[in-house]
Structure formats: C-alpha cells, structure tokens
Amino acid sequence: MAVQKIKENIYSVGAIDWDRRLFDQLIPLPHGTSYNSYLIEGSEKTVLIDAVYLKKWDDLRSNLETLKVDRIDYIVSNHSEPDHSGTIPYLLEIYPEAQILTNSKCKDLLISQLKIDESKITVVDNDTEISTGDKTLKFMMAPWVHWPDTMFTYVPEDKIIFTTDFMGSHLATSDLFVKNEWIVYEAAKRYYAEIMMPFRAHVKKYTRQLKEMDIEIIATSHGPIYDKPEFIINAYTDWSSDEQKGEVIIPYVSMYESTAKMVTYLADRLIEKGIKTTLFNLPETDLGELATYMVDATTVVMGASMVLAGPHPSAIYAASIINALRPKARFLTTVGSFGWADKLGEKLSEQIKDLMPSLKVESLTPVLVKGSPTEEAYRKLDELADEIFNKHRQVMEKRVALN
Numbered sequence: 277m278a279v280q281k282i283k284e285n286i287y288s289v290g291a292i293d294w295d296r297r298l299f300d301q302l303i304p305l306p307h308g309t310s311y312n313s314y315l316i317e318g319s320e321k322t323v324l325i326d327a328v329y330l331k332k333w334d335d336l337r338s339n340l341e342t343l344k345v346d347r348i349d350y351i352v353s354n355h356s357e358p359d360h361s362g363t364i365p366y367l368l369e370i371y372p373e374a375q376i377l378t379n380s381k382c383k384d385l386l387i388s389q390l391k392i393d394e395s396k397i398t399v400v401d402n403d404t405e406i407s408t409g410d411k412t413l414k415f416m417m418a419p420w421v422h423w424p425d426t427m428f429t430y431v432p433e434d435k436i437i438f439t440t441d442f443m444g445s446h447l448a449t450s451d452l453f454v455k456n457e458w459i460v461y462e463a464a465k466r467y468y469a470e471i472m473m474p475f476r477a478h479v480k481k482y483t484r485q486l487k488e489m490d491i492e493i494i495a496t497s498h499g500p501i502y503d504k505p506e507f508i509i510n511a512y513t514d515w516s517s518d519e520q521k522g523e524v525i526i527p528y529v530s531m532y533e534s535t536a537k538m539v540t541y542l543a544d545r546l547i548e549k550g551i552k553t554t555l556f557n558l559p560e561t562d563l564g565e566l567a568t569y570m571v572d573a574t575t576v577v578m579g580a581s582m583v584l585a586g587p588h589p590s591a592i593y594a595a596s597i598i599n600a601l602r603p604k605a606r607f608l609t610t611v612g613s614f615g616w617a618d619k620l621g622e623k624l625s626e627q628i629k630d631l632m633p634s635l636k637v638e639s640l641t642p643v644l645v646k647g648s649p650t651e652e653a654y655r656k657l658d659e660l661a662d663e664i665f666n667k668h669r670q671v672m673e674k675r676v677a678l679n
C-alpha cells in the first residue's frame with residue numbers, strides 16, 4: 277500500500293494483502309485484506325499506530341522511508357494479535373528510541389508473543405493523555421472486541437479514532453476511505469459475523485460510546501476507513517441489536533439426496549409463508565457466507581445425514597462454528613435422514629443440539645426419517661414450517677409490543 281494522506285500530518289502507512297485467502301487457517305478471505313498502520317507527525321513527537329503482519333514488513337518499512345521518518349517516539353499497540361504487532365520488534369531495531377504505548381493486558385501478550393523487553397513498554401489507561409505537541413493521544417479501553425487486550429486511540433484535535441479490528445473489514449482495496457458503501461457493508465458484515473459476533477454485548481456498548489463521541493473518522497486496522505462514521509455505527513447498531521429479523525438458515529449435508537429433498541421442501545414451504553430462508557450445502561459452502569447469514573437468523577435448521585452413529589462430519593464442523601460465533605438465533609431444530617437403526621436416528625437431533633451449548637435457543641420439533649422421505653415426513657415438514665412461522669410471529673409481535 278502506498279502512503280496515503282488522511283489529514284494534515286496523519287498518514288496511512290500500512291500494507292494491502294491482495295493474495296491472502298485464509299485467516300487464522302480458518303476464515304476465508306474472498307477479497308484479501310489489509311493491515312492498516314498510521315503515522316502521526318505531531319509538532320514534537322512522531323507516533324505510529326499499530327504495525328503490520330510479519331510478511332508485509334517491507335511495505336511498512338518502505339512507506340516510512342518514503343515519509344523520511346528518522347525517529348518514532350511512540351508505537352501505539354491497540355491490539356497484540358500478530359497481524360498488527362508482528363513487526364514491532366523490527367521497528368524497535370530501526371527506531372530504538374520508540375516507546376510502546378499499550379494497556380496492561382496487551383503488554384502481557386506482547387511480551388509473551390514477541391519477547392519484547394518490558395522496559396520498552398509504557399502502560400496507558402482511560403485517564404492517560406500523551407501530547408505530541410499539537411496533537412493529543414487519548415485512550416479508550418475496549419476489551420473483548422475481540423481479544424481481552426483491545427483498546428482504541430483517539431486524537432481529539434482531528435476527531436479521528438483508531439479502533440483496531442473493531443468495525444473493520446477484510447477487503448483489499450486501494451480506496452483509503454469507503455467509496456462503495458454496498459461493497460464495504462457486505463465485507464464489514466461478514467467481518468462482524470466472523471470476528472465480533474461472539475462478543476455482541478461488548479460490541480453494543482462500544483458502538484453506543486462511539487456514537488456519543490465527536491468523531492469525523494473511524495480508522496480501523498483492516499479495510500478502508502470511514503469518513504462518514506454514521507455508516508458503520510448504524511450498521512453495527514443494527515447487527516448487534518437484540519431485535520429478531522425472522523430469517524431462517526438451513527446449513528445441510530446430504531449423502532444420497534434424502535436430506536437435500538427434505539430441506540429443499542421445508543425451505544419452499546417457509547418461503548411461501550414469506551419467511552426469508554437460505555440454504556447452505558455445507559461441503560460446498562463458504563463458511564464466511566454462512567456466518568454472515570447467522571447475524572439475522574432467528575431459526576437454525578440443521579440438515580444432517582448420518583455417518584456411522586453420528587451426524588455427518590460436515591454438520592459437526594458447521595455446528596462447532598455456529599456454536600463458537602454465538603448468533604442471537606432463538607430456535608433450533610434438525611431435519612435429516614439416517615440409514616440404519618431407528619435408535620441411532622432418534623439421537624441425531626440431540627447430538628446436533630449438544631454441539632451448540634452456547635446458543636440460547638428453544639428446540640423445535642425435529643423431522644428425521646429412515647432412508648428416503650415419505651409422505652409422512654413431508655407432512656411433518658409442513659407442520660415444522662407452521663411451527664417456525666408461529667414462533668417467529670411470537671418473537672416479532674413481542675418486538676412490536678416492546679416498541
């Protein structure tokens with residue numbers, strides 16, 4: 277990423293990773309990502325806000341050379357995950373005078389991960405103010421979006437806040453600021469689903485706090501930055517709210533088409549009732565897309581065939597992802613086909629539910645058949661569609677009543 281000017285004496289100096297397609301060996305990155313780093317040239321002190329991923333060190337070093345940075349006084353580490361901290365030791369070699377500013381938890385993690393000398397770190401908290409001459413650094417502790425160490429850095433003179441991962445997006449783009457809101461909305465929602473959704477209570481709290489602050493720019497550590505903060509604040513307010521949207525997701529895996537026929541039939545009945553329903557054929561599904569749809573799902577219908585005495589491994593994997601991401605869904609059920617003994621099939625629904633203990637859901641009536649679906653199975657699927665419709669109506673009516 278080339279150097280780009282954000283405001284007077286504030287620059288973007290990070291790196292774009294156009295080629296990266298997997299994060300944490302888990303999260304698909306269809307549009308790459310960026311590791312944003314920011315340089316603040318105060319009238320007396322120079323500050324770097326976060327660093328970049330180890331593999332992108334050359335980009336950061338080159339950008340600092342372009343700006344002829346011969347001294348860095350402070351390196352602010354808002355979050356110690358290595359995609360933002362991995363190159364701090366390299367920076368300290370070139371700028372040995374630099375002092376790292378971070379919170380106590382982040383300090384602990386920087387030392388354990390990067391073996392940074394403790395004397396190089398100054399701990400800050402909500403009351404700390406650091407002057408750079410004409411610009412001030414203020415700090416806002418914001419743990420658990422998404423690590424225990426996360427914090428934000430605010431420069432009141434420029435009304436800019438650096439929020440590390442919070443409100444970011446995995447999007448490789450040369451746009452410094454958001455230009456195409458539709459593209460960024462989709463990428464930021466996917467990012468919220470994958471990274472922030474398990475911490476929804478914290479997300480709500482920090483989103484409210486940002487809304488009340490005097491902010492012109494939100495500069496995240498992934499993706500383009502926001503010069504219209506209300507765009508992402510409104511989106512985060514919506515995604516993290518307790519409000520139910522009444523959507524259904526059906527992640528499924530089918531070995532011999534029986535489960536596929538059942539979930540397709542159920543989806544058609546739900547769509548006829550006006551319920552937004554989305555099917556995900558798990559062996560071919562982008563799990564990031566499934567995560568995105570979890571944000572607005574009120575009901576999860578797991579479509580699972582059996583392998584030996586348990587759910588198909590694809591269903592187990594998806595269930596473990598759903599459990600980890602903790603969507604606000606209210607209802608859960610299982611639809612599927614099994615091949616051998618009735619007793620094994622009867623256990624399928626409980627096995628699926630047991631894989632998702634972190635979900636606060638009510639179980640709806642499962643529909644499980646031996647072999648291919650019968651007329652009786654289709655009748656039960658009709659009843660399940662009615663049950664889902666009625667349950668959704670109850671939670672939606674409750675919402676209207678509360679409003």
Ligand code: FEO
Pocket residue numbers: 355357358359360422441497498
């Ligand atoms: Fe982008 Fe949590 O690191």
